[in-house]
Amino acid sequence: MTRVLHVITGLDHGGAERQLALLLRHLPVTCEVAALTGGGALAEAIRGDGVAVHEIGMRGNRDLTAVPRLARLIRRGGYDVVHTHLYRACVYGRVAARLAGTPRVIATEHSLGEGQIEGRPATRGVRALYLATERLGSVTVAVSPTVAARLRGWGVAPGRIVVIPNGIDAAAFAFDPARRARTRLRFGIAPDEWIVGAVGRLVPTKRFDLLIEAVARLDGPRLLLAGAGPERGPLERLAARLGASGRVIFAGGTEDVAGALAAMDVLAAPSTQETFGLGVLEALAAGLPVRYTACPALDDLPPGEAPNALRLPTRVDAWSTELGRLAASARGAARGPGRRERVPPVVGRYAIAEQAARLARLYLDGPDGGAERSPSAHEYIPN
Structure with a gap:
């Protein structure tokens, strides 16, 4: 052997x-x-x-x-x-x-x-x-x-x-309503709250600062950041300066990424420097809509492999507008918070x-x- x-x-x-x-x-x-x-x-x-x-x-x-x-x-x-x-x-x-x-x-x-x-x-x-x-x-x-x-x-x-x-082990990220409920309870998130989520190390290239600014402009949605890193202090201070401290949840590093994804309603990945984009694929496997800036795992493939994923430019107004649109759409949907999309073909490729x-x-x-x-x-x- x-x-x-x-x-x-x-x-x-x-x-x-x-x-x-x-x-x-x-x-x-x-x-x-x-x-x-x-x-x-x-x-x-x-x-x-x-x-x-x-x-x-x-x-x-x-x-x-x-x-x-x-x-x-x-x-x-x-x-x-x-x-x-x-x-x-x-x-x-x-x-x-x-x-x-x-x-x-x-x-x-x-x-x-x-x-x-x-x-x-x-x-x-x-x-x-x-x-x-x-x-x-x-x-x-x-x-x-x-x-x-x-x-x-x-x-x-x-x-x-x-x-x-x-x-990716797609089965490990399959949506589980009970896991969603447990994770939301742990982080003090109400069952009907609409949550923007992000996963990754808290470093400058992930552009979580942009995400905090975009969410701070919205009325209602909160942000769940799952990750640890040297930028946590600056990001906390940014949220406080924007009056959004209570709306940004710093979850820290976690082994339960699937649980964090279950608690979210959209995965936001504004990173400008990615070599693959594993977090994006994991979110798609969880049935989440994804908004991202750089993801070679998607961008190196022909179009149409991930209809639930949309690429956005690195501008606060673009992210705020799109997240606001998704939140309004969720409020008007009959299925309400926690609904999931069909897992796209791209997940099976990896x-x-x-x-x-x-x-x-x-x-x-x-x-x-x-x-x-x-x-x-x-x-x-x-x-």
Whole structure:
């Protein structure tokens, strides 16, 4: 049985971290995890699924002692594949895997945006270090054609890039009225309140500031923000300055994303920097209408795959107008709050079992084992 060590920077609540936890349940190979910075909110959940989690104890971005510690772990484990996730883990993990003599080293690029990576500016030094260590690996997996194009723009050779999108367990997000009631009770939301929702790390590129301003202009709807991050304080102060403190619910990071989605009536995703848009797909799987600004998971596909999703520009007036229209429409609907739409075809395109199988073939057979080679966006249709 193929043995794989997944190396990731940390295991807090984030898109890449949640995607890894989901993959671990579906990959048909033996997996363990090494977290560079120690445990996190998801570490115990992963251990609960029977997967070993090793904490490397990296103390900062320049803690070079993490490399020999990780190399020793890899050498002792005798892994067939090392699979790295997120910038620091990709840089340190590729070096350690090369030192340990691992035969195959794969990296997934989750967070490469326009001019930034994981929220940090993509300076010349950041790019040089990324490219130098990228060559130590076997292949880089892009989670969307958009990311593949950005990697090529950075100078990664097209032949070293394959596209395997993120996956979703649609059944886990199927709407449950009882879950909606429980979650709303927990956050003090009345059964008949119309709720705008958002899910993600509280960082500037998510543009939750725009969403707070848009909701503050409306009469009635409240905003549920499910996520943690460094922008929480500034966002709370913005809500207070706009007189909307009582109408913005900061839920914090949560393992129950499905519950948060159940409590919402529309998912709002005004982020300007996305590599895939997993939260949008999860909301569509929950039967929610979605309004978004950037989502490669939708934008890289032909039109018509997600009729419940509408793209909006990054303008407060556009968001306020559209959210107000949806709220008024819900008030006039016979079915009332909590109604759900049909799950659109796009959700089925990204089934987690298929994406996990494609990764497993990549582990066994290399780039010709079932992954798409770095195509242009219009050529790419996920299996």
